[in-house]
Amino acid sequence: MAAPGSAAQTTQPLASVPDRAEPATTVSGVPIDPLYTECNLEPLDGRRETQLGEPGCYPFTRGIHPTMYRGRLWTVRQFAGFGTPKQTNERFHFLLKQGQTGLSTAFDLPTLMGLDSDSPRALGEVGRLGVAVDTVDDIRELFQGIDLEKISVSMTINSPAIVIMAFFLVHAEESGFDWRKLRGTIQNDILKEFHAQNEFVFPPEPSVRLVVDLIEFCTEHVPQWNTVSISGYHIREAGSTAVQELAMTLADGMHYVEQCLARGLPVDSFAPRLSFFFNAHNDLFEEIAKYRAARSLWADLMRNRYGAREESSLKLRFHAQTAGCSLQDRQPEVNLMRVAYQALAAVLGGCQSLHTNSMDETLSLPSEHAVTLAVRTQQVLAYETGVPNTVDPLGGSYFVETLTEQMRREAEAYFEKIQSRGGMIRAIETGFFRREIAESAFAWQQAVDTRQKIVVGMNAFEESEEKPCDLHEVDPTVEQEQVEKLQSLRERRNATDWQAVLDELRRVAAENRNVLPALLQAARARATVGEIMDALADVFGRYAPGGESG
Amino acid sequence: MMTPPGIAPRIVLSKIGLDGHDRGIRIVARGLRDAGFHVIYAGIWQSPEAVVQAALDEDAGWLGISLLSGAHMTLVPRVLELLRTRGLDNVGVIIGGIIPNDDATKLTELGVKGIFGPGTSVPQIVDFLRTSAKSAEPADLVQRFVQKDRRALSRLLTLAARGELPEAVLRETRASVNNGGPRTSRTVALSGSGGVGKSSLIGRLVEFLRSLGQTVAVLCCDPESPLTGGALLGDRVRISKPAEDMGLFIRSLPARAGQQGIAEHLDVMMELLQLFGFQTVILETVGAGQGDTAVYGLADALVVLLQPETGDELQWEKAGLLEVADVVVVHKADLPGADATFSQVHELLNLPGSRAVPVLKVSAAKRAGLQELWDTLQGVPQRSQRDAR
Numbered sequence: 056m057a058a059p060g061s062a063a064q065t066t067q068p069l070a071s072v073p074d075r076a077e078p079a080t081t082v083s084g085v086p087i088d089p090l091y092t093e094c095n096l097e098p099l100d101g102r103r104e105t106q107l108g109e110p111g112c113y114p115f116t117r118g119i120h121p122t123m124y125r126g127r128l129w130t131v132r133q134f135a136g137f138g139t140p141k142q143t144n145e146r147f148h149f150l151l152k153q154g155q156t157g158l159s160t161a162f163d164l165p166t167l168m169g170l171d172s173d174s175p176r177a178l179g180e181v182g183r184l185g186v187a188v189d190t191v192d193d194i195r196e197l198f199q200g201i202d203l204e205k206i207s208v209s210m211t212i213n214s215p216a217i218v219i220m221a222f223f224l225v226h227a228e229e230s231g232f233d234w235r236k237l238r239g240t241i242q243n244d245i246l247k248e249f250h251a252q253n254e255f256v257f258p259p260e261p262s263v264r265l266v267v268d269l270i271e272f273c274t275e276h277v278p279q280w281n282t283v284s285i286s287g288y289h290i291r292e293a294g295s296t297a298v299q300e301l302a303m304t305l306a307d308g309m310h311y312v313e314q315c316l317a318r319g320l321p322v323d324s325f326a327p328r329l330s331f332f333f334n335a336h337n338d339l340f341e342e343i344a345k346y347r348a349a350r351s352l353w354a355d356l357m358r359n360r361y362g363a364r365e366e367s368s369l370k371l372r373f374h375a376q377t378a379g380c381s382l383q384d385r386q387p388e389v390n391l392m393r394v395a396y397q398a399l400a401a402v403l404g405g406c407q408s409l410h411t412n413s414m415d416e417t418l419s420l421p422s423e424h425a426v427t428l429a430v431r432t433q434q435v436l437a438y439e440t441g442v443p444n445t446v447d448p449l450g451g452s453y454f455v456e457t458l459t460e461q462m463r464r465e466a467e468a469y470f471e472k473i474q475s476r477g478g479m480i481r482a483i484e485t486g487f488f489r490r491e492i493a494e495s496a497f498a499w500q501q502a503v504d505t506r507q508k509i510v511v512g513m514n515a516f517e518e519s520e521e522k523p524c525d526l527h528e529v530d531p532t533v534e535q536e537q538v539e540k541l542q543s544l545r546e547r548r549n550a551t552d553w554q555a556v557l558d559e560l561r562r563v564a565a566e567n568r569n570v571l572p573a574l575l576q577a578a579r580a581r582a583t584v585g586e587i588m589d590a591l592a593d594v595f596g597r598y599a600p601g602g603e604s605g
Numbered sequence: 606m607m608t609p610p611g612i613a614p615r616i617v618l619s620k621i622g623l624d625g626h627d628r629g630i631r632i633v634a635r636g637l638r639d640a641g642f643h644v645i646y647a648g649i650w651q652s653p654e655a656v657v658q659a660a661l662d663e664d665a666g667w668l669g670i671s672l673l674s675g676a677h678m679t680l681v682p683r684v685l686e687l688l689r690t691r692g693l694d695n696v697g698v699i700i701g702g703i704i705p706n707d708d709a710t711k712l713t714e715l716g717v718k719g720i721f722g723p724g725t726s727v728p729q730i731v732d733f734l735r736t737s738a739k740s741a742e743p744a745d746l747v748q749r750f751v752q753k754d755r756r757a758l759s760r761l762l763t764l765a766a767r768g769e770l771p772e773a774v775l776r777e778t779r780a781s782v783n784n785g786g787p788r789t790s791r792t793v794a795l796s797g798s799g800g801v802g803k804s805s806l807i808g809r810l811v812e813f814l815r816s817l818g819q820t821v822a823v824l825c826c827d828p829e830s831p832l833t834g835g836a837l838l839g840d841r842v843r844i845s846k847p848a849e850d851m852g853l854f855i856r857s858l859p860a861r862a863g864q865q866g867i868a869e870h871l872d873v874m875m876e877l878l879q880l881f882g883f884q885t886v887i888l889e890t891v892g893a894g895q896g897d898t899a900v901y902g903l904a905d906a907l908v909v910l911l912q913p914e915t916g917d918e919l920q921w922e923k924a925g926l927l928e929v930a931d932v933v934v935v936h937k938a939d940l941p942g943a944d945a946t947f948s949q950v951h952e953l954l955n956l957p958g959s960r961a962v963p964v965l966k967v968s969a970a971k972r973a974g975l976q977e978l979w980d981t982l983q984g985v986p987q988r989s990q991r992d993a994r
């Protein structure tokens with residue numbers, strides 16, 4: 056291990072005490088000194104008060120609430136979804152019984168790509184990686200028996216986000232819930248799909264317009280809803296560094312804010328409902344610094360660049376999920392320990408809600424046993440470790456404050472870089488983000504292949520025999536069941552109704568009016584996700600994935 | 606430098622189905638290039654039909670498929686079945702992704718050669734591909750070519766690219782196909798600096814020509830590493846669609862350093878594609894400099910692409926590529942500055958007394974100017990007729 060902590064109290068120069076031969080770097084390749092002292096904080100001198108502040112006060116480096124977890128623990132929010140809406144509904148009720156305090160919905164790939172379950176492109180993928188949703192009736196089944204005025208619901212969907220939101224609102228209306236009392240989050244973050252995850256349908260500009268349509272509508276009608284979850288998670292999973300995750304995510308947030316302002320929305324009307332979603336990766340202190348830097352950067356941008364005045368507009372609230380890409384398929388139980396440390400980073404970094412991955416996720420969707428252990432990991436952290444007892448326990452640490460300041464500066468340099476590439480949309484179209492991420496991903500792989508970075512059980516401490524684990528299996532009849540249900544609906548519903556509403560939707564889309572009211576009509580007429588997305592594609596066109604493969 | 610240049614193993618890499626997680630496949634693509642492979646990256650969201658066509662047209666020894674969607678038991682057997690029915694048993698299939706052990710056993714029984722899970726290192730894949738030798742040369746190429754067997758075309762192109770196609774075979778092919786009649790097909794070369802949008806424009810042009818019912822073949826050149834002989838050939842992604850289309854043929858070619866942005870033996874390859882019956886053959890160079898004029902004379906028409914805001918440099922670059930262009934396209938005409946660039950180029954190339962060169966504004970992104978470009982290209986006389994004058 057590195058130099059002992061007592062070095063600072065002696066006059067002995069660090070160079071003469073034993074240190075590792077290899078230079079120490081974070082997971083992102085950032086060099087780390089053996090010791091941090093008061094001297095490291097010099098660049099902060101004179102600004103320490105403004106950069107650090109008190110918890111619950113600008114710039115919120117130390118957290119968005121004055122009492123943090125003493126006031127209220129973070130929300131345990133496990134992402135779940137598979138098979139038919141009925142099967143996922145059963146998993147939801149199971150999770151609530153285990154002590155989970157919020158729901159988070161995973162949709163299957165056809166739904167995420169705006170396709171119906173009976174589309175030829177959906178073959179083999181219906182209900183595989185999430186729940187299949189074709190119409191508002193599926194949303195009704197999905198949330199059967201769940202009080203949407205009490206339980207907050209998160210829905211991870213992007214390109215068709217506004218369509219699913221319309222389904223959700225129509226379900227709430229038909230079940231007698233008040234839109235003004237609905238609490239939850241829709242991911243609705245299309246930009247990171249272009250950077251990293253590749254689930255997009257329309258070109259960047261109309262895609263962002265739909266994001267703004269949703270923000271505009273919900274700001275007025277569903278005031279407690281988080282209208283977008285600006286996500287770095289997927290950028291990191293695609294192989295970015297921590298700084299890239301931070302900078303690209305905030306740059307995406309800035310683009311949404313600018314588009315909302317261009318729409319004429321007052322900044323303090325919509326900014327309080329913007330939320331964030333970050334990765335919780337292996338490097339404990341780098342991750343903590345990332346969250347702290349994110350809060351102060353965002354507060355500064357909102358106040359000084361965009362003129363926000365309400366305190367709630369300045370607060371960066373975030374969900375964290377432990378890093379799926381850090382999980383290994385060999386010795387999968389070891390993943391339990393990885394997840395626990397990652398969860399610790401998220402909590403020391405002040406997250407508002409947390410998903411802990413299950414140990415078997417590189418092998419399949421999580422089994423009930425694995426998902427229970429993941430929930431228990433958070434419960435041990437919350438109730439046994441004492442970590443939530445004090446606010447921002449690492450505040451003032453020479454090391455953490457230095458890393459936090461470093462992150463801030465590097466992220467700001469990255470914002471400049473994006474501007475110099477012609478701004479967000481141009482940088483997407485020329486493949487800037489994808490190239491940047493691919494470079495970092497390749498560098499990491501090389502470091503692992505050459506054992507400069509150690510991955511336990513993978514390139515070190517391997518076991519010759521692997522024990523099998525019990526895996527969750529997706530019922531193979533799901534696809535057929537979902538397709539039959541959809542086709543029976545197609546026969547039942549009134550054809551002239553849904554076709555007329557889709558014609559109206561095309562008009563509204565072409566005239567640059569907010570499409571959400573027309574989508575509510577389409578949902579009520581039982582138009583399907585695929586039909587609605589096709590109608591929008593008639594107006595917006597479709598976007599082909601780029602060819603930058605380096 | 607493990608493999609001599611020209612005979613590097615060719616592998617098509619692609620994702621099938623809807624899952625877009627391409628971190629792994631992009632790392633593998635780059636790692637294989639660095640290990641001296643010619644890697645044809647065919648992109649995400651592909652259908653089984655499209656990847657099999659890519660393997661066929663690219664004459665690839667290997668087809669690498671990545672999928673994390675859980676749909677492998679539906680999609681991979683379909684790929685294997687298609688390879689069999691197209692007579693491509695020589696193509697080795699490898700899979701990357703999350704494949705449970707039971708499924709891996711079944712897929713191996715069905716003919717998958719290698720399965721690589723999340724913990725695989727790039728060197729493991731390289732070693733696997735290097736030690737699994739590929740099959741021998743097929744026979745009766747000319748006869749099968751005449752019978753429109755696409756595999757024969759694909760293999761003859763490979764031989765031609767390596768400079769290994771005997772002149773006698775070419776003569777025999779020529780004689781058996783066209784009986785000395787005049788050719789009706791047309792060849793077009795597109796050149797211009799890197800980032801000017803050659804592949805995107807070709808993609809749109811192909812879409813346009815296919816909508817007219819024309820058959821099209823495209824030869825795309827990408828740089829080959831002078832150190833490893835490897836190449837990452839990614840233009841296919843921007844030209845093809847995720848579905849099968851037998852009226853479109855795309856071959857990705859590595860261009861060696863010092864060859865002015867084009868692969869060798871392109872004349873023979875273009876002729877083979879014409880003899881096979883493709884009505885239009887398009888050649889795309891690597892991002893070329895003004896001095897890279899070797900492409901001149903290869904095709905009936907040479908289209909040089911410029912983009913807005915390159916105007917200032919034109920004064921001293923009159924010589925070179927622009928000088929030999931048959932058509933100049935100001936591409937990305939939807940961007941600011943396009944009109945200014947257009948006027949400057951137009952003025953420069955149409956001085957009194959000099960050869961008039963058509964200058965057009967085109968935007969692949971907005972699908973604008975394609976009809977005009979095509980009309981103009983048809984007005985350029987075929988190279989053979991011009992040479993005769």
